[in-house]
Amino acid sequence: MKNFAFIFARGGSKGLPGKNIRPLLGKPLIEYSIDIAKSSTSIDKVFVSTDDNEIAKIAADAGVEVIFRPNELATDKSPEWLAWRHAIEHVKQLHGEFDNFISLPATSPLRSLDDVETAILKRVETKADICISVVEASRSPFFNMVKQSKNGFFELVNKPESSVERRQDAPKVYDITTVVYAASPSFIMSNYGLFSGNVTSIEVPKERAVDIDDIYDFLLAEAILKKGLSSDS
Known part of the structure; x- marks a missing residue:
């Protein structure tokens, strides 16, 4: 079974300009998602979809494949679902069919490896079209x-x-939450929204569900990470 992970990261952001490459405890935000994807034994390949050269360089330096996204799919009004479709089409042309599409948004740096693995497994076991992540x-x-x-x-x-x-x-x-989405590629290609089919979910705790949209979310994620580091030392 082929599991491919995708990280979608635009260069533009109104809420927090340059957020996807903004250093979070010394590491660009997007690298947290890349590192989790690369550490998963369930994931066979990792791709970053972007319109931004600097994001592309970080991804390439991290050893993952870059998908350059058309400008019309990289505005703040562009539905990410269409970027998902574009990435799937691109990857299928280069690497053939695959079984599971896993989206790991760059804005959720606090996810755990277990969150990712559990979502992949639950979608397969329940035969759902998509598994989303939720928080109470x-x-x-x-x-x-x-x-x-x-x-x-x-x-x-x-x-x-x-x-x-x-x-x-x-x-x-x-x-x-934006912690993880695991879906059937065929479901994404034949539908236009999360709830167009059978949806299952995994529940994540609030401390791992921070979705960075503005500076306040960023500072919260930074504080949680710092607290985790101090607890480990």
Whole structure:
């Protein structure tokens, strides 16, 4: 069974300019995803899809294959699903068919190797089209998330069938993380969204689910990594 890992990293970022190559404890952010992918015994090849020469150089120096992404697939409005499709087509032309597509976004540097391996295995065992990673949500649409109604007043996003007095009594809900996605290549090529097919998931703890979008996320990831280093010493 061939498992190919992909890291999608654009050069542009409005939330945190240059974030994918920004040094995190002395190492470019993207290298955390590259290193995890290379250390996985389940992954046969690693690719970085980018429109940026500096990102491409870091990837090449790390010994992974670079896929240059067209500019129209590298804007902040470009659906990443289309970049996934472009990468799959490119890789199939060069390396033939493969069984599992694994996306390891550069913005999740705190994932563990076990997160990656578990997602790959769960997708295969459940025969799901895609396995996503989730973290327990801190807010609930059944308890403390509200929306404005047409009359201007506010109401719960989802009204439970009976009154919910404590968040713990509300249905359990999750946030999707960018820790790992494991999917069938054919599912991606024939559909246009995560929930177009059968979806399974792995749950990751909050400390590994940081998704870096702005400087505050970056500083949080840095603090967690520093705490981990101090605990190990």
